[in-house]
Amino acid sequence: MTSVAIATTSELAAEAAAEVADAGGNAVDCAVAAALLTMNTEPGVCALAGSAFVTVWPANGDPVAIDGNVTVPGHGNSRRSDPDAGIQAVEMEYGGGVKTLVGVASVAVPGSLAALDLATRKYGQLAWDALVRPSIRATRDGFALPSACQYYLQYSGEPIFSRSDDGFKALHDEAGKLLPAGSRIVVPHLADSLELIATEGSRAFYEGELARRIADHVQSNGGLLTLQDLKRYEPIVREALQVEINGWSIATNPPPAIGGAILCAMLFSFRDRRFESWNEPALQHLIDVQLATLSYRCDKLDLSEDVQRDVAQLLSLAQSSELIGRYASASTVHTSAVDGDGLACAITASSGYGSGEMPEGTGLWLNNCMGELELNRKGLDAGPVGSRLPSNMAPSVARNGDRLLAAGSPGADRITTALHQFLVNFVQMDMSLVDAVGHARMHMEVGGSEPVLAVEPGLDLPALTMRVKRYAEKGMYFGGVGAALYDPAHGFEVAADPRRAGGTVICNT
Numbered sequence: 001m002t003s004v005a006i007a008t009t010s011e012l013a014a015e016a017a018a019e020v021a022d023a024g025g026n027a028v029d030c031a032v033a034a035a036l037l038t039m040n041t042e043p044g045v046c047a048l049a050g051s052a053f054v055t056v057w058p059a060n061g062d063p064v065a066i067d068g069n070v071t072v073p074g075h076g077n078s079r080r081s082d083p084d085a086g087i088q089a090v091e092m093e094y095g096g097g098v099k100t101l102v103g104v105a106s107v108a109v110p111g112s113l114a115a116l117d118l119a120t121r122k123y124g125q126l127a128w129d130a131l132v133r134p135s136i137r138a139t140r141d142g143f144a145l146p147s148a149c150q151y152y153l154q155y156s157g158e159p160i161f162s163r164s165d166d167g168f169k170a171l172h173d174e175a176g177k178l179l180p181a182g183s184r185i186v187v188p189h190l191a192d193s194l195e196l197i198a199t200e201g202s203r204a205f206y207e208g209e210l211a212r213r214i215a216d217h218v219q220s221n222g223g224l225l226t227l228q229d230l231k232r233y234e235p236i237v238r239e240a241l242q243v244e245i246n247g248w249s250i251a252t253n254p255p256p257a258i259g260g261a262i263l264c265a266m267l268f269s270f271r272d273r274r275f276e277s278w279n280e281p282a283l284q285h286l287i288d289v290q291l292a293t294l295s296y297r298c299d300k301l302d303l304s305e306d307v308q309r310d311v312a313q314l315l316s317l318a319q320s321s322e323l324i325g326r327y328a329s330a331s332t333v334h335t336s337a338v339d340g341d342g343l344a345c346a347i348t349a350s351s352g353y354g355s356g357e358m359p360e361g362t363g364l365w366l367n368n369c370m371g372e373l374e375l376n377r378k379g380l381d382a383g384p385v386g387s388r389l390p391s392n393m394a395p396s397v398a399r400n401g402d403r404l405l406a407a408g409s410p411g412a413d414r415i416t417t418a419l420h421q422f423l424v425n426f427v428q429m430d431m432s433l434v435d436a437v438g439h440a441r442m443h444m445e446v447g448g449s450e451p452v453l454a455v456e457p458g459l460d461l462p463a464l465t466m467r468v469k470r471y472a473e474k475g476m477y478f479g480g481v482g483a484a485l486y487d488p489a490h491g492f493e494v495a496a497d498p499r500r501a502g503g504t505v506i507c508n509t
Helices: 012-024 027-041 112-123 129-141 147-156 165-171 190-200 209-220 229-231 258-271 280-301 307-319 323-327 411-428 433-438
Strands: 004-008 051-059 064-068 086-092 098-102 238-241 241-245 248-252 332-339 346-350 396-400 403-408 442-445 452-455 467-470 482-487 491-496 503-507
Touching: 004 012, 004 433, 004 482, 004 491, 012 027, 012 332, 012 503, 027 051, 027 112, 027 129, 027 332, 027 346, 051 112, 051 248, 051 396, 051 403, 064 112, 086 147, 098 307, 112 129, 112 346, 129 190, 129 238, 190 209, 209 229, 229 346, 241 411, 248 258, 248 411, 258 280, 258 411, 280 307, 280 411, 280 442, 332 403, 346 403, 396 411, 403 411, 411 433, 411 442, 411 503, 433 482, 433 491, 491 503
Parallel strands: 332 482, 452 467
Antiparallel strands: 004 332, 004 503, 051 064, 051 346, 064 238, 086 098, 241 248, 248 396, 332 346, 396 403, 403 482, 442 452, 482 491
C-alpha cells in the first residue's frame, strides 16, 4: 500500500479515496475515485456528464494536463433553423445574480469520464472497476444531500432541476418541496448506469445504450448533441503550463483552457513582489493584479479567435510587469492527492450550472456548458463543431525539491482568484496549509459597466474609489480550495476549505 493524502469536497468522497488506498491505489487512483463520487453525489453542483481536467506530475517525469473539457456538439447534424429550440434563459439570485441558458441546446459533448479513464490507464495502479465501485454503492444505497448542494438548489431547483421527472423526485418530497440538507438522496437509475460504466469501461458512456439514450433525448427535444459526437470524443494529453515562484515549480492547465494561464499571470505579477502579510500595499497590489488580469481575460481571451497567441501575450505582459499598467483601468468540484512515491494529481470537474436535462432511464444529469455565459460568452455559437469550450478550471500540482503539493478550487470564474490567493499565502507568505486555505479572500468582478470588488470579512482594504461588495461571512462564492502536501521530513498535510463541506484523509502504510 502506498501512503496517500487526499483533500476533496466531502467526507464521503474522502472515504472512497481511503477505500481505494487500502486496496493499493496510488494518488491518481484515489483522486479519480473521489472525483467520481463527488460528481455523482453532489446534485446541482456537479454531474458526471460534464467536463474535467486532470493535472498529474509523476515522480520521474514531466507534469501533464489531461484535457477532458466539453466540446461543441453537432457532428452529423445540420444546425437547427429555430434558434429558440431546446433552450431557455434562466436568471437566478445565486451569487448576487446569474444569467444562464438551460435545456438540451445548452448541452455540450461531455469529457469527464474519458479524461478520468485515461488518467487511470496512464498513471494508476488499480482496475477501473475498483474506482467506480464506491460511487455505485453510494448512489444505490442513497447519500446525504450536501449543504452546499442544498444551498444552490434553493435557487436552481425550480428553474433548472425540475425539468426531469426522475431528477425532480430525487430532490423533492411528495409535496414538491426541496429536501433539506442531510436528506437521503437516491437518483433513479444512476447506480445502474454506473454499474454499466464500471463493467464495460468509460466507453459505455460514449457508445452503446447509454450514449444512444443521451443522444436520442437531446435530438428529440431540439438539441445538437449526436451519437457521432459521443463516439468521436477523445481526451487530449497536453504539456502542463509552469511557473517558478519562491523555490516552487507550479504546473497547471494549459491553453486552450484559460484558467491556468490566468493563474500563471497572477503568480508572475507577484513573483518579484514579496509580501510578508496581507497589509495595505499587498492588498492594493492584489486588487491591481486581479483587475488587470481579469480585464485582459474579459477583453481578449473570452472571445479569442487565437487563444495560444493571446495567452502568450498575457504571460509576456505579466512577466514584464506591463500588465497592470495596461489593464488596471460555472459550479465545480475539486480533488487533490499526493502520495509517498512522489506522484501528485489534481482533478477539477464541472457541469456548468446544469441543464436540468436527464435522459430517461439513465439517472444522468447533463451539463449546460454551452449556456454558461460567464465563461462561454459566445453562447450557442461557441465555435466549430468539435472545438473545446472556454474553461476557467486550473487543477495544479507543484514541487519544491522533494516537497509535493496538489491544489485546486471550484468556483466558476472565482477559481483562479481563490487558487492564486491560496498559493501566495502558502508559497510566499509561509502560512500553514490550513491557514492558507482558510484566509479571507477577494474577487474582482469584471465585464459589467464597472468593476466591482467582492470581499470577505477579515481584509483591511486600502481606500478605494471602485464599488466594493462586502459579504457578511466567508462563503462558497469565493471558491473551495482543497490542498494536499507531502514533505518527506514532516509527512502529509491536508486542508479542505471551510467555505464548503470538504473531506480529507491521510492513509499511511
